Amino acid sequence: MARNDKDIFYGVDRVTLLVYILLVVMGWLNIYAAVFDEEHQNIFDTSQKYGKQLIWITGAAIIAFSILVIDANFYTAFAYFFYGFFIIANILVVFLGREVKGSRSWFRFGDFGIQPAEFMKFATNLALAKFLSNQNIVVNQQFRLKLKDLIKNYKNTFIALLFILVPLILIKKLQDETGLAIVFIAFIIVLYREGLSVGFLIFGLLAAVLFVVALVVTNLTGLLITLAVISSASFLFVKRNKKNLILIVLVYLSAAGVVLATNYVYNHLEPHQKVRIDVLLGRGNVNLKKEGYNVNQAKIAIGSGGFFGKGYLQGTQTKYDFVPEQDTDFIFCTVGEEWGFLGSTIVIFLELFLILRVIFLAERQRSDYSRIYGYGVAVVLFFHLAVNIGMTIGLMPVIGIPLPFFSYGGSSLWSFTILLFIFIKLDANRLLILR
């Protein structure tokens, strides 16, 4: 053991490390392709984004090493401290930060900028893991209507939700960064893994589906009648007792509520968000020159890639700036165009593999803390993957969030690196300490 204490790579999962490095390097090469122009061909030119990304990558490597060097107890002991620290940083940035594209979410240091909201992810994950590992939030799954029991049963759930909602609301309301805020919703899946009733998830999922259906179907009365028919029909397949009747009526009423609320919610969205939903669902007249431009150009770039792609640096769409934000949120377009179906699939599978690997590692932890933290890493990564790629291929509304390890940007790369490496460190120590 003595020999291993000095080896900072002791116990580090090599597979995860390898996939991480692969993704970062591929990301860098694609950023080079995305902003390539003949006058600056040197990939190390720091006046260009790929040059800067190299600086970020170097920084990320240093951060990763530091995380591995520091004692794992540090992350558990200071979990709440990190959380508090970044909550304050996220409030301060509104007053001290530089305004970029209408929102104040950046601290600027010369040419470089840092977005504290990015670091809120790992801080929240740490705090959530700490809270959940000290509690037993397994809730009684019986169907009860007594308020007192409800509060007792769900008290810890509510507190856990608060950990998630505070940064979400802070980032959304103060900094107006919808993309960065919405990521925190992913932590609900962690709560599910730790015992949250499946009913919540199903209800949430159904509500989302109904929301979309209500937007697509213009005949709301018809929709309500259809739902009523389905509800009544479902009564034929269950035990016909009073409890099930009440349950079905309640489900129907809440579904109807969602349908009726849809228009209200939609009308209270900001104009650009409405447009993004319209673009996704093909509602109304979407002008491909304006509001539909991004998504359409993204689809064109990806769709023109074919099976093998056009070859590295040969993409015409990404090269001519047809696709906006192609080095950050729309980086996947470059992959799709230049590497084709093959390359896109490889990138998606690599990301998925990393996520599944993290889940696998999380499940082998002896401490609740490490497991919960691991799940947090997995869901955050997955959420980014699903939304980012979903929007470039027209399956999700446009929400500005990066593709993990791939997109250009220091804050996001560092934040994902910290998020992942804390877990790698926790995993490396899994046999030594029982937390």
Next chain:
Amino acid sequence: MSSNAQLGDRKFIIGGFFCLIVLIYICRLFYIQLIDDQYLRSAQNNAFRYQTEYPVRGYVFDRNGKLLVYNSPSYDLMVIPRETKGCDTASVCEVLQITKQEYLRRIKKACQAPNSPRKESVFEKQMSPRTYAALQEKLYRFKGFFVQKRTVRKYPRPIAAHLLGYVGEISKEKAEKSTYYKEGDYIGISGIENSYESVLCGKKGTQIAITDVHNKVIGKYMDGKYDTAAISGKALYCSIDMDLQEYGERLMHGKKGALVAIEPSTGEILCLISSPSYDPNLLVGGKERSRNFTKLYYDTINRPLYNRALTATYPPGSTFKLIDALIAQNDGLISKSTVFPCNNGYPPGGGKPKCHPHGGGKDLIWSVAVSCNSYYSYVFREIVDQRKYPHFIDGYNHWRDMVKTFGPGTSLGTDLPFDKPGNVPSVKYYDKVFGKDHWRSNTIISLGIGQAELLLVPLQMANVATIVANRGYYYVPHSISGVGKPGVLDKRFKEKHYAGVQKQEYYENVIEGMQKCFEGGTASRSKIPDIIACGKTGTAQNPHGADHAEFQAFAPRENPKIVIACIVENAGFGHMWAAPITSLMIEKYLKGTITSPARLEIEKRMLEADFINGKTPIVETK
């Protein structure tokens, strides 16, 4: 820990869910990358470079086939900033006579949104032929620059600016909304350039070039199979008579006002003059245009850009008496022989409205000829207060409805860019001003003589005279007599519109009075030799200063060829300025020249009179 064991299975649900989503995404990718080829085609479109060939704008001819508007070539210098590397910058600056700073500023502008360093944008607009000649020799050294050929409008004679309007660069908002126009394109902004834009503009042509990754042109796409040639705009045949228009503008020079002439048998506008005017050649070209426009725009005293003939509303004054006379006859209230007393005003004995001395009470015909105010005060009350209607409000509404059949208070539906309705006040309006039941026919008596809130645009006045000349109908006035070729016209201009009074006898009575107007009446000094013309003077009081001189006339009496409405702002009596000008116009149009010495004397006086530049004319007393 025990709970963990129970919940352990959830890892499969979560993992499975993740895999499911990814699977859906892979399917979607499979579809858009391998099955659906619309994206591939779109991508090819993106890699094409579309070079625009601008069409020649349609020519405009006058009614006699003379050229009113044509085009002359102009050259824009375009730049693709990315490709300017190695360009002889100093030479560019020298040829264009700009500083290095200016050069850099323009390049920077061409790089910023909505422009792009990879796309062409205008570097120098409409170069002078000399600059272009100098530039062409050296163009091969100016990397990234090329010349885009366009055309600008030219006007052989500096006339009809208000009617023709002008062409200019499209506004940003419009360009964004349009699928055809792009920023920097030219579009008709006013006049017929605007109302017939779709005809004049033609269609842009495109040449599709294939570009490589470096945006260099490799060749023509499919050997030019999909290239389209620009289609020139169609010619427009304008109904105006160029010579008449020019003569009218000369007569109206130095006066503020408007003159509209219509051919009554077709509704074609023979001339449309708004004075002061400007030379349409001023609003052509790039830099010049904006400089001149600013100058004209800020001339707030003369307001040369203001189209008085179509947008200025004036009280019709005494010219309105024609309509009153027709309505009253139609209602059976007066006849040819009806006489109303007049003693300097209504009620007799110097009441208000006042009347000028014209030798006591007159019958219908002479009331028109001498323009008796008292007569039409009686007539107006007769109409509004007639027994038939239980309440005078109904009488008033009847009068108003009848007036509207002659055009006032309605949009005529012309092909001109402005189509103002003017104003015939409603009952509601007076209820608001005086209070309900607090007004009578007496309160609004001045409406009867075309004053008070009654407002018409000059074109409507001409249209009223047209109805009289036609004895009861009109065609919607229009400025274009043929699109593409002469006679091809929207059918709405070939449809007769009938006024509320149809009996020929009533019109003949009024027309008889109008003829007497020239022969012993108010316009007798403007009598045209050898032509039987009919006219009606007007002197409109207005809040802006001295009275407006107004005149409406048509000639000859039978089968009239021309109808004119003329207004000279703040010039006093209608018979002194508006009538002579109108009579000269009629003579010129029907005879071609003015010959008699007496008439030439009048012509000289009219041409020299300059109200604007302070040369106040000698005001004669009648």
